[in-house]
Amino acid sequence: MNKAEVSESEVRDVPSKNRQQPGMLRQRLTELAACERARFHMPGHKGRGTFEPEISLDFTEVPGSDNLHAPGEIIRDVQDKLAHIYGARSSFMLTGGTTAGIIAAMMCLCPKGSSLLVPANAHRSVYAGLAFGGIKPVFYRPLETEGGAVVTGELAGRLLDEHPEVRGILVVSPDYSGCLSELEEIARAAHERGRRMITDEAHGAHLRFAGIPDACACGSDFTVQSTHKTLSALTQSSLMHLADPADQTRMQKLLAMIESSSPSYLQMMSIEEAADEAVECGAEVFGNIADRRAEYAAAQTGGEAFYLVDPAERFDSSKWLFRTADGYRDEKILRDRFGIVPEAVYPTEILMMTGIRTTAEDLDLLCEAAEYLNEIHAGEKPASGQKERPMPEDRSTGAENANQQKHGDELFELGLDPGEAVRAASEFVPLTGALDRISAGFVIPYPPGIPVLIPGARIGADQISAILDRIESGEQPQGIRESSDGPAVEAVAAEQP
Numbered sequence: 001m002n003k004a005e006v007s008e009s010e011v012r013d014v015p016s017k018n019r020q021q022p023g024m025l026r027q028r029l030t031e032l033a034a035c036e037r038a039r040f041h042m043p044g045h046k047g048r049g050t051f052e053p054e055i056s057l058d059f060t061e062v063p064g065s066d067n068l069h070a071p072g073e074i075i076r077d078v079q080d081k082l083a084h085i086y087g088a089r090s091s092f093m094l095t096g097g098t099t100a101g102i103i104a105a106m107m108c109l110c111p112k113g114s115s116l117l118v119p120a121n122a123h124r125s126v127y128a129g130l131a132f133g134g135i136k137p138v139f140y141r142p143l144e145t146e147g148g149a150v151v152t153g154e155l156a157g158r159l160l161d162e163h164p165e166v167r168g169i170l171v172v173s174p175d176y177s178g179c180l181s182e183l184e185e186i187a188r189a190a191h192e193r194g195r196r197m198i199t200d201e202a203h204g205a206h207l208r209f210a211g212i213p214d215a216c217a218c219g220s221d222f223t224v225q226s227t228h229k230t231l232s233a234l235t236q237s238s239l240m241h242l243a244d245p246a247d248q249t250r251m252q253k254l255l256a257m258i259e260s261s262s263p264s265y266l267q268m269m270s271i272e273e274a275a276d277e278a279v280e281c282g283a284e285v286f287g288n289i290a291d292r293r294a295e296y297a298a299a300q301t302g303g304e305a306f307y308l309v310d311p312a313e314r315f316d317s318s319k320w321l322f323r324t325a326d327g328y329r330d331e332k333i334l335r336d337r338f339g340i341v342p343e344a345v346y347p348t349e350i351l352m353m354t355g356i357r358t359t360a361e362d363l364d365l366l367c368e369a370a371e372y373l374n375e376i377h378a379g380e381k382p383a384s385g386q387k388e389r390p391m392p393e394d395r396s397t398g399a400e401n402a403n404q405q406k407h408g409d410e411l412f413e414l415g416l417d418p419g420e421a422v423r424a425a426s427e428f429v430p431l432t433g434a435l436d437r438i439s440a441g442f443v444i445p446y447p448p449g450i451p452v453l454i455p456g457a458r459i460g461a462d463q464i465s466a467i468l469d470r471i472e473s474g475e476q477p478q479g480i481r482e483s484s485d486g487p488a489v490e491a492v493a494a495e496q497p
Protein backbone atom coordinates (compact mmCIF):
# COMPACT_ATOMS: atom_id res chain seq x y z
CA MET A 1 0.00 0.00 0.00
CA ASN A 2 1.15 3.53 -0.72
CA LYS A 3 2.24 4.99 2.61
CA ALA A 4 0.37 8.21 1.84
CA GLU A 5 -2.95 6.39 1.74
CA VAL A 6 -5.14 5.97 4.80
CA SER A 7 -5.84 2.32 5.50
CA GLU A 8 -9.42 1.05 5.34
CA SER A 9 -9.42 0.20 9.02
CA GLU A 10 -8.52 3.86 9.80
CA VAL A 11 -11.45 5.09 7.70
CA ARG A 12 -13.93 2.81 9.44
CA ASP A 13 -12.63 3.47 12.90
CA VAL A 14 -15.04 6.30 13.72
CA PRO A 15 -15.60 6.64 17.49
CA SER A 16 -19.11 5.45 18.28
CA LYS A 17 -20.04 8.75 19.97
CA ASN A 18 -19.52 10.52 16.61
CA ARG A 19 -21.47 8.14 14.42
CA GLN A 20 -24.97 9.38 14.93
CA GLN A 21 -24.78 12.59 16.87
CA PRO A 22 -26.73 15.28 14.98
CA GLY A 23 -25.51 18.84 14.48
CA MET A 24 -22.05 18.38 15.96
CA LEU A 25 -20.55 21.30 14.07
CA ARG A 26 -23.36 23.69 15.00
CA GLN A 27 -22.93 22.71 18.63
CA ARG A 28 -19.18 23.31 18.55
CA LEU A 29 -19.46 26.69 16.82
CA THR A 30 -22.18 27.82 19.22
CA GLU A 31 -19.92 26.94 22.15
CA LEU A 32 -16.97 28.80 20.61
CA ALA A 33 -19.07 31.88 19.87
CA ALA A 34 -20.27 31.94 23.48
CA CYS A 35 -16.66 32.06 24.77
CA GLU A 36 -15.62 35.03 22.65
CA ARG A 37 -16.15 38.54 23.99
CA ALA A 38 -14.15 40.21 21.23
CA ARG A 39 -13.12 38.65 17.97
CA PHE A 40 -9.88 39.89 16.51
CA HIS A 41 -9.96 37.34 13.73
CA MET A 42 -11.76 36.94 10.45
CA PRO A 43 -14.47 37.34 9.27
CA GLY A 44 -14.84 41.11 9.42
CA HIS A 45 -18.45 41.01 10.65
CA LYS A 46 -17.12 39.69 14.01
CA GLY A 47 -20.21 37.58 14.46
CA ARG A 48 -22.47 40.61 14.66
CA GLY A 49 -24.95 42.51 12.57
CA THR A 50 -28.19 42.43 10.77
CA PHE A 51 -27.38 40.00 7.97
CA GLU A 52 -29.51 37.06 8.91
CA PRO A 53 -29.79 34.97 5.81
CA GLU A 54 -33.29 33.72 5.50
CA ILE A 55 -33.61 30.30 3.98
CA SER A 56 -36.31 31.64 1.66
CA LEU A 57 -33.67 33.82 -0.06
CA ASP A 58 -31.30 30.92 -0.72
CA PHE A 59 -32.18 30.80 -4.42
CA THR A 60 -31.12 29.19 -7.61
CA GLU A 61 -31.28 30.62 -11.13
CA VAL A 62 -34.99 31.16 -11.78
CA PRO A 63 -36.68 33.87 -13.84
CA GLY A 64 -35.87 37.13 -12.08
CA SER A 65 -32.85 35.99 -10.03
CA ASP A 66 -30.39 36.29 -12.95
CA ASN A 67 -27.23 34.18 -13.27
CA LEU A 68 -23.81 35.01 -11.83
CA HIS A 69 -22.09 33.29 -14.73
CA ALA A 70 -24.11 35.09 -17.43
CA PRO A 71 -25.39 38.23 -15.73
CA GLY A 72 -27.91 40.29 -17.62
CA GLU A 73 -30.35 41.67 -15.05
CA ILE A 74 -30.14 42.18 -11.29
CA ILE A 75 -26.67 40.62 -10.88
CA ARG A 76 -25.34 42.77 -13.71
CA ASP A 77 -26.80 45.84 -11.97
CA VAL A 78 -25.24 44.89 -8.62
CA GLN A 79 -21.85 44.24 -10.22
CA ASP A 80 -22.06 47.58 -12.03
CA LYS A 81 -22.70 49.26 -8.69
CA LEU A 82 -19.72 47.44 -7.15
CA ALA A 83 -17.49 48.52 -10.05
CA HIS A 84 -18.61 52.09 -9.46
CA ILE A 85 -17.88 51.87 -5.73
CA TYR A 86 -14.39 50.48 -6.34
CA GLY A 87 -13.57 52.60 -9.39
CA ALA A 88 -13.12 49.53 -11.64
CA ARG A 89 -14.08 49.05 -15.27
CA SER A 90 -15.89 45.88 -14.27
CA SER A 91 -16.32 43.86 -11.10
CA PHE A 92 -17.27 40.24 -10.46
CA MET A 93 -18.70 38.81 -7.26
CA LEU A 94 -16.77 35.68 -6.28
CA THR A 95 -18.31 32.91 -4.23
CA GLY A 96 -15.09 30.86 -4.19
CA GLY A 97 -13.13 33.46 -2.26
CA THR A 98 -10.01 35.27 -3.34
CA THR A 99 -8.56 31.80 -3.92
CA ALA A 100 -10.80 31.37 -7.00
CA GLY A 101 -10.14 34.95 -8.10
CA ILE A 102 -6.36 34.59 -7.98
CA ILE A 103 -6.48 31.42 -10.09
CA ALA A 104 -8.78 33.11 -12.62
CA ALA A 105 -6.65 36.29 -12.79
CA MET A 106 -3.49 34.28 -13.43
CA MET A 107 -5.16 32.18 -16.13
CA CYS A 108 -6.68 35.28 -17.71
CA LEU A 109 -3.31 37.02 -17.97
CA CYS A 110 -1.01 34.10 -18.70
CA PRO A 111 -1.45 31.66 -21.60
CA LYS A 112 -0.30 28.10 -20.88
CA GLY A 113 3.50 27.92 -20.85
CA SER A 114 4.02 31.65 -20.28
CA SER A 115 5.61 33.04 -17.14
CA LEU A 116 4.75 35.40 -14.31
CA LEU A 117 6.71 37.08 -11.51
CA VAL A 118 5.55 35.39 -8.28
CA PRO A 119 6.51 36.73 -4.84
CA ALA A 120 7.95 34.61 -2.04
CA ASN A 121 4.97 35.59 0.14
CA ALA A 122 2.39 34.30 -2.36
CA HIS A 123 -0.66 32.60 -0.89
CA ARG A 124 -1.20 28.92 -1.73
CA SER A 125 -3.86 29.91 -4.30
CA VAL A 126 -1.07 31.29 -6.51
CA TYR A 127 0.46 27.82 -6.68
CA ALA A 128 -2.92 26.43 -7.64
CA GLY A 129 -2.98 29.03 -10.44
CA LEU A 130 0.45 27.88 -11.61
CA ALA A 131 -0.63 24.22 -11.58
CA PHE A 132 -4.03 24.67 -13.24
CA GLY A 133 -2.82 27.24 -15.76
CA GLY A 134 0.47 25.57 -16.71
CA ILE A 135 2.15 28.89 -15.87
CA LYS A 136 5.86 29.13 -15.15
CA PRO A 137 6.83 31.04 -12.02
CA VAL A 138 9.75 33.44 -11.87
CA PHE A 139 10.12 33.79 -8.11
CA TYR A 140 11.14 37.05 -6.46
CA ARG A 141 11.61 38.23 -2.90
CA PRO A 142 9.80 41.33 -1.66
CA LEU A 143 11.80 43.53 0.70
CA GLU A 144 11.59 42.42 4.32
CA THR A 145 10.42 45.05 6.80
CA GLU A 146 9.98 45.09 10.59
CA GLY A 147 6.85 42.96 10.40
CA GLY A 148 6.26 41.83 6.83
CA ALA A 149 6.99 42.25 3.13
CA VAL A 150 6.75 45.11 0.65
CA VAL A 151 7.42 45.59 -3.05
CA THR A 152 8.69 48.94 -4.32
CA GLY A 153 8.31 50.38 -7.82
CA GLU A 154 12.07 50.23 -8.18
CA LEU A 155 12.18 46.50 -7.36
CA ALA A 156 9.30 45.78 -9.75
CA GLY A 157 10.97 47.73 -12.57
CA ARG A 158 14.26 45.93 -12.05
CA LEU A 159 12.62 42.50 -12.02
CA LEU A 160 10.62 43.26 -15.15
CA ASP A 161 13.80 44.42 -16.93
CA GLU A 162 15.68 41.30 -15.86
CA HIS A 163 12.83 39.04 -17.03
CA PRO A 164 11.54 40.26 -20.38
CA GLU A 165 9.79 36.89 -20.81
CA VAL A 166 7.20 37.43 -18.03
CA ARG A 167 3.65 38.57 -18.79
CA GLY A 168 3.56 40.61 -15.60
CA ILE A 169 3.99 40.74 -11.87
CA LEU A 170 1.84 39.44 -9.03
CA VAL A 171 1.96 41.45 -5.81
CA VAL A 172 0.46 40.78 -2.36
CA SER A 173 -0.60 44.05 -0.72
CA PRO A 174 -1.40 44.59 2.08
CA ASP A 175 0.47 41.58 3.34
CA TYR A 176 -0.90 39.55 6.23
CA SER A 177 0.35 41.97 8.87
CA GLY A 178 -0.80 45.05 6.97
CA CYS A 179 2.37 46.19 5.15
CA LEU A 180 1.54 48.21 2.03
CA SER A 181 3.51 48.00 -1.22
CA GLU A 182 4.08 50.84 -3.70
CA LEU A 183 1.17 49.86 -5.91
CA GLU A 184 1.03 52.97 -8.05
CA GLU A 185 4.75 52.81 -8.84
CA ILE A 186 4.56 49.06 -9.55
CA ALA A 187 1.63 49.54 -11.95
CA ARG A 188 3.55 52.32 -13.70
CA ALA A 189 6.69 50.18 -13.93
CA ALA A 190 4.66 47.33 -15.44
CA HIS A 191 2.69 49.44 -17.90
CA GLU A 192 5.74 51.41 -19.10
CA ARG A 193 7.23 48.05 -20.07
CA GLY A 194 4.08 46.72 -21.70
CA ARG A 195 3.45 44.27 -18.88
CA ARG A 196 0.54 43.88 -16.44
CA MET A 197 -0.11 43.58 -12.75
CA ILE A 198 -2.21 41.25 -10.59
CA THR A 199 -2.81 42.42 -7.02
CA ASP A 200 -3.73 39.96 -4.30
CA GLU A 201 -5.57 42.48 -2.14
CA ALA A 202 -7.29 39.79 -0.07
CA HIS A 203 -6.70 41.92 3.04
CA GLY A 204 -7.64 45.25 1.46
CA ALA A 205 -11.34 45.37 0.54
CA HIS A 206 -11.71 48.18 3.13
CA LEU A 207 -8.67 50.27 2.19
CA ARG A 208 -10.38 52.93 0.07
CA PHE A 209 -12.89 53.55 2.86
CA ALA A 210 -9.98 53.93 5.30
CA GLY A 211 -8.51 56.66 3.09
CA ILE A 212 -5.72 54.46 1.69
CA PRO A 213 -5.42 54.23 -2.11
CA ASP A 214 -6.20 50.63 -3.05
CA ALA A 215 -5.04 48.59 -6.02
CA CYS A 216 -7.88 49.76 -8.30
CA ALA A 217 -7.02 53.38 -7.54
CA CYS A 218 -3.35 52.67 -8.24
CA GLY A 219 -3.87 51.14 -11.69
CA SER A 220 -3.67 47.39 -11.02
CA ASP A 221 -5.02 45.40 -13.99
CA PHE A 222 -6.48 42.53 -11.95
CA THR A 223 -7.42 43.09 -8.31
CA VAL A 224 -8.84 40.43 -6.02
CA GLN A 225 -10.24 41.28 -2.58
CA SER A 226 -11.78 39.17 0.19
CA THR A 227 -14.91 41.01 1.29
CA HIS A 228 -15.16 38.58 4.20
CA LYS A 229 -11.82 39.43 5.79
CA THR A 230 -12.17 43.10 6.71
CA LEU A 231 -15.73 43.86 5.55
CA SER A 232 -18.89 42.07 6.64
CA ALA A 233 -19.61 39.58 3.84
CA LEU A 234 -20.06 35.90 4.59
CA THR A 235 -16.89 33.81 4.60
CA GLN A 236 -15.71 32.83 1.11
CA SER A 237 -17.16 36.01 -0.46
CA SER A 238 -14.77 38.08 -2.57
CA LEU A 239 -14.54 40.54 -5.45
CA MET A 240 -12.54 40.67 -8.69
CA HIS A 241 -12.00 44.05 -10.30
CA LEU A 242 -10.72 44.59 -13.83
CA ALA A 243 -9.20 47.77 -15.25
CA ASP A 244 -9.41 46.76 -18.92
CA PRO A 245 -12.75 45.82 -20.55
CA ALA A 246 -10.82 43.63 -23.01
CA ASP A 247 -10.34 41.07 -20.18
CA GLN A 248 -14.00 40.84 -19.30
CA THR A 249 -15.24 38.05 -21.58
CA ARG A 250 -12.29 35.77 -20.85
CA MET A 251 -12.66 36.39 -17.11
CA GLN A 252 -16.37 35.58 -17.18
CA LYS A 253 -15.65 32.25 -18.92
CA LEU A 254 -12.84 31.34 -16.53
CA LEU A 255 -14.87 32.10 -13.41
CA ALA A 256 -17.75 30.00 -14.71
CA MET A 257 -15.32 27.08 -15.06
CA ILE A 258 -13.48 27.55 -11.76
CA GLU A 259 -16.39 28.33 -9.44
CA SER A 260 -19.50 26.34 -8.63
CA SER A 261 -22.32 26.41 -11.15
CA SER A 262 -24.61 26.93 -8.14
CA PRO A 263 -23.23 30.10 -6.58
CA SER A 264 -24.78 31.07 -3.27
CA TYR A 265 -27.27 33.92 -3.47
CA LEU A 266 -26.84 34.46 0.26
CA GLN A 267 -23.15 35.09 -0.32
CA MET A 268 -23.87 37.42 -3.24
CA MET A 269 -26.35 39.36 -1.12
CA SER A 270 -23.76 39.62 1.62
CA ILE A 271 -21.14 40.98 -0.81
CA GLU A 272 -23.45 43.74 -2.01
CA GLU A 273 -24.54 44.61 1.53
CA ALA A 274 -20.94 44.60 2.79
CA ALA A 275 -20.02 47.16 0.13
CA ASP A 276 -23.12 49.24 0.95
CA GLU A 277 -22.14 49.20 4.61
CA ALA A 278 -18.56 50.20 3.79
CA VAL A 279 -19.80 53.15 1.76
CA GLU A 280 -22.07 54.20 4.59
CA CYS A 281 -19.79 53.86 7.62
CA GLY A 282 -16.37 52.50 6.50
CA ALA A 283 -14.62 55.85 6.80
CA GLU A 284 -15.88 56.39 10.32
CA VAL A 285 -15.16 52.87 11.60
CA PHE A 286 -11.69 52.52 10.09
CA GLY A 287 -10.88 56.14 10.99
CA ASN A 288 -11.70 55.38 14.64
CA ILE A 289 -9.63 52.19 14.59
CA ALA A 290 -6.64 54.07 13.10
CA ASP A 291 -6.94 56.90 15.66
CA ARG A 292 -7.15 54.45 18.52
CA ARG A 293 -4.14 52.52 17.26
CA ALA A 294 -2.08 55.69 16.84
CA GLU A 295 -3.06 56.83 20.34
CA TYR A 296 -2.06 53.48 21.85
CA ALA A 297 1.25 53.36 19.94
CA ALA A 298 2.12 56.94 20.95
CA ALA A 299 1.60 56.11 24.63
CA GLN A 300 4.08 53.21 24.56
CA THR A 301 7.39 53.94 26.25
CA GLY A 302 9.38 51.26 24.44
CA GLY A 303 9.86 49.09 27.54
CA GLU A 304 6.59 47.16 27.15
CA ALA A 305 6.62 43.37 27.40
CA PHE A 306 3.61 43.20 25.05
CA TYR A 307 4.55 45.72 22.39
CA LEU A 308 2.49 47.06 19.48
CA VAL A 309 4.69 47.13 16.36
CA ASP A 310 4.53 49.33 13.26
CA PRO A 311 5.22 46.59 10.71
CA ALA A 312 6.47 48.83 7.88
CA GLU A 313 6.85 52.46 6.88
CA ARG A 314 3.40 52.35 5.28
CA PHE A 315 0.85 50.03 6.80
CA ASP A 316 -2.84 49.47 7.29
CA SER A 317 -3.90 50.43 10.81
CA SER A 318 -6.67 47.84 10.92
CA LYS A 319 -4.01 45.24 11.80
CA TRP A 320 -2.50 45.37 15.28
CA LEU A 321 0.67 43.29 15.52
CA PHE A 322 2.04 42.74 19.04
CA ARG A 323 5.47 41.40 19.92
CA THR A 324 6.08 39.46 23.12
CA ALA A 325 8.43 36.99 24.74
CA ASP A 326 5.89 34.17 24.45
CA GLY A 327 2.97 34.39 22.03
CA TYR A 328 1.35 31.09 22.98
CA ARG A 329 1.41 31.93 26.70
CA ASP A 330 -0.15 35.36 26.09
CA GLU A 331 -2.76 34.04 23.70
CA LYS A 332 -4.02 31.74 26.44
CA ILE A 333 -4.28 34.63 28.90
CA LEU A 334 -6.07 36.77 26.32
CA ARG A 335 -8.56 34.00 25.63
CA ASP A 336 -9.15 32.71 29.17
CA ARG A 337 -9.17 36.00 31.04
CA PHE A 338 -10.53 38.45 28.47
CA GLY A 339 -12.41 36.35 25.89
CA ILE A 340 -10.18 37.86 23.17
CA VAL A 341 -9.37 35.58 20.24
CA PRO A 342 -6.59 36.80 17.93
CA GLU A 343 -6.24 36.15 14.21
CA ALA A 344 -2.80 34.55 14.48
CA VAL A 345 -0.41 33.43 17.19
CA TYR A 346 3.30 32.78 16.72
CA PRO A 347 6.10 32.02 19.16
CA THR A 348 6.82 35.74 19.71
CA GLU A 349 4.03 37.61 17.93
CA ILE A 350 0.27 37.95 18.09
CA LEU A 351 -1.74 39.48 15.24
CA MET A 352 -5.06 41.17 15.99
CA MET A 353 -7.30 41.80 13.03
CA THR A 354 -10.02 44.43 13.28
CA GLY A 355 -12.88 44.78 10.82
CA ILE A 356 -15.85 46.89 9.92
CA ARG A 357 -17.89 45.57 12.88
CA THR A 358 -15.11 46.06 15.44
CA THR A 359 -16.51 48.34 18.15
CA ALA A 360 -14.97 50.91 20.49
CA GLU A 361 -15.70 48.42 23.31
CA ASP A 362 -13.65 45.73 21.55
CA LEU A 363 -10.73 48.14 21.33
CA ASP A 364 -11.14 49.16 25.00
CA LEU A 365 -10.98 45.50 25.97
CA LEU A 366 -7.89 44.91 23.81
CA CYS A 367 -6.08 47.90 25.32
CA GLU A 368 -7.06 46.78 28.83
CA ALA A 369 -5.75 43.26 28.09
CA ALA A 370 -2.49 44.63 26.66
CA GLU A 371 -2.00 46.75 29.79
CA TYR A 372 -2.66 43.70 31.97
CA LEU A 373 -0.06 41.65 30.07
CA ASN A 374 2.41 44.50 30.46
CA GLU A 375 1.77 44.58 34.19
CA ILE A 376 2.17 40.86 34.82
CA HIS A 377 5.22 40.57 32.56
CA ALA A 378 6.80 43.86 33.72
CA GLY A 379 10.55 43.88 33.09
CA GLU A 380 10.35 41.17 30.46
CA LYS A 381 11.62 42.07 26.99
CA PRO A 382 9.70 41.04 23.86
CA ALA A 383 11.78 39.22 21.27
CA SER A 384 13.38 42.03 19.29
CA GLY A 385 13.28 42.54 15.56
CA GLN A 386 12.05 39.03 14.96
CA LYS A 387 9.67 38.25 12.15
CA GLU A 388 7.46 35.28 12.75
CA ARG A 389 6.07 35.07 9.27
CA PRO A 390 9.21 35.20 7.23
CA MET A 391 9.02 34.22 3.63
CA PRO A 392 10.05 30.66 2.92
CA GLU A 393 13.69 29.73 3.17
CA ASP A 394 15.72 29.40 0.00
CA ARG A 395 16.65 25.88 -1.00
CA SER A 396 20.13 26.71 0.24
CA THR A 397 21.43 30.01 1.55
CA GLY A 398 25.10 30.86 1.36
CA ALA A 399 26.19 32.47 4.64
CA GLU A 400 28.03 35.12 2.64
CA ASN A 401 24.68 36.28 1.25
CA ALA A 402 22.94 36.52 4.59
CA ASN A 403 22.93 40.30 4.69
CA GLN A 404 22.14 40.89 1.06
CA GLN A 405 18.68 41.36 -0.40
CA LYS A 406 17.92 37.92 -1.70
CA HIS A 407 16.77 37.63 -5.23
CA GLY A 408 14.31 34.76 -5.31
CA ASP A 409 16.03 32.52 -7.84
CA GLU A 410 16.78 30.00 -5.11
CA LEU A 411 13.32 30.03 -3.57
CA PHE A 412 11.98 26.83 -5.10
CA GLU A 413 13.88 24.73 -7.60
CA LEU A 414 11.21 22.94 -9.60
CA GLY A 415 12.15 19.33 -10.30
CA LEU A 416 8.65 18.64 -11.62
CA ASP A 417 5.73 20.77 -12.77
CA PRO A 418 3.57 21.51 -9.66
CA GLY A 419 0.43 20.13 -11.35
CA GLU A 420 2.19 16.85 -12.20
CA ALA A 421 3.69 16.57 -8.72
CA VAL A 422 0.28 16.86 -7.05
CA ARG A 423 -1.10 14.03 -9.17
CA ALA A 424 1.93 11.74 -8.88
CA ALA A 425 2.03 8.67 -6.62
CA SER A 426 3.62 9.74 -3.35
CA GLU A 427 4.96 8.54 -0.04
CA PHE A 428 5.69 10.19 3.31
CA VAL A 429 9.41 10.23 4.10
CA PRO A 430 11.08 11.49 7.29
CA LEU A 431 12.13 15.12 6.84
CA THR A 432 15.66 14.28 7.88
CA GLY A 433 15.94 11.92 4.91
CA ALA A 434 14.11 14.09 2.39
CA LEU A 435 17.06 16.02 0.93
CA ASP A 436 16.78 16.36 -2.86
CA ARG A 437 13.48 14.48 -3.03
CA ILE A 438 10.68 16.14 -5.03
CA SER A 439 7.88 17.42 -2.81
CA ALA A 440 4.45 16.02 -3.72
CA GLY A 441 2.47 18.43 -1.57
CA PHE A 442 2.53 21.72 0.24
CA VAL A 443 4.04 22.41 3.61
CA ILE A 444 2.14 25.40 4.89
CA PRO A 445 2.33 27.06 8.26
CA TYR A 446 -1.14 28.47 9.06
CA PRO A 447 -1.95 31.25 9.20
CA PRO A 448 -1.44 32.90 6.78
CA GLY A 449 -1.05 30.10 4.24
CA ILE A 450 2.26 31.01 2.59
CA PRO A 451 3.85 27.68 1.58
CA VAL A 452 7.39 26.94 2.67
CA LEU A 453 7.43 23.94 0.33
CA ILE A 454 5.37 23.44 -2.82
CA PRO A 455 4.51 20.45 -5.03
CA GLY A 456 7.26 19.87 -7.58
CA ALA A 457 9.99 21.59 -5.54
CA ARG A 458 13.26 19.79 -4.95
CA ILE A 459 13.67 19.73 -1.17
CA GLY A 460 16.75 21.62 0.05
CA ALA A 461 18.78 21.43 3.25
CA ASP A 462 17.82 24.88 4.49
CA GLN A 463 14.15 24.19 3.82
CA ILE A 464 14.34 21.02 5.93
CA SER A 465 16.00 22.79 8.84
CA ALA A 466 13.56 25.73 8.59
CA ILE A 467 10.58 23.36 8.80
CA LEU A 468 12.15 21.47 11.72
CA ASP A 469 12.77 24.81 13.49
CA ARG A 470 9.12 25.78 13.08
CA ILE A 471 7.94 22.45 14.49
CA GLU A 472 10.41 22.83 17.36
CA SER A 473 8.99 26.26 18.20
CA GLY A 474 5.46 24.90 18.47
CA GLU A 475 4.03 25.41 14.98
CA GLN A 476 2.18 22.58 13.26
CA PRO A 477 2.64 23.21 9.54
CA GLN A 478 0.00 21.63 7.30
CA GLY A 479 1.45 18.86 5.12
CA ILE A 480 3.68 17.37 7.81
CA ARG A 481 2.81 14.03 9.42
CA GLU A 482 4.24 12.36 12.48
CA SER A 483 6.06 9.11 11.80
CA SER A 484 8.11 6.74 13.94
CA ASP A 485 11.19 8.50 12.51
CA GLY A 486 9.97 11.99 13.37
CA PRO A 487 8.13 14.54 11.20
CA ALA A 488 7.55 13.28 7.65
CA VAL A 489 6.92 15.12 4.38
CA GLU A 490 5.12 13.93 1.24
CA ALA A 491 7.50 13.20 -1.62
CA VAL A 492 6.94 11.97 -5.16
CA ALA A 493 7.40 8.18 -5.09
CA ALA A 494 10.42 6.82 -6.90
CA GLU A 495 8.22 4.35 -8.77
CA GLN A 496 5.19 5.68 -10.58
CA PRO A 497 2.37 3.32 -11.58
Ligand SMILES: Cc1ncc(COP(=O)(O)O)c(C=O)c1O
Pocket residue numbers: 096097098099100123125172176200202203226236237238448449
Ligand atom coordinates in the same frame (compact mmCIF):
# COMPACT_ATOMS: atom_id res chain seq x y z
C1 LIG B 1 -2.73 37.03 1.04
C2 LIG B 1 -3.89 36.13 0.81
N1 LIG B 1 -4.30 35.88 -0.44
C3 LIG B 1 -5.35 35.08 -0.71
C4 LIG B 1 -6.05 34.49 0.31
C5 LIG B 1 -7.23 33.61 -0.02
O1 LIG B 1 -8.40 34.29 0.28
P1 LIG B 1 -9.82 33.55 0.47
O2 LIG B 1 -9.81 32.98 1.84
O3 LIG B 1 -10.80 34.67 0.31
O4 LIG B 1 -9.94 32.53 -0.58
C6 LIG B 1 -5.67 34.70 1.64
C7 LIG B 1 -6.40 34.05 2.75
O5 LIG B 1 -6.04 34.07 3.88
C8 LIG B 1 -4.56 35.54 1.90
O6 LIG B 1 -4.14 35.78 3.15
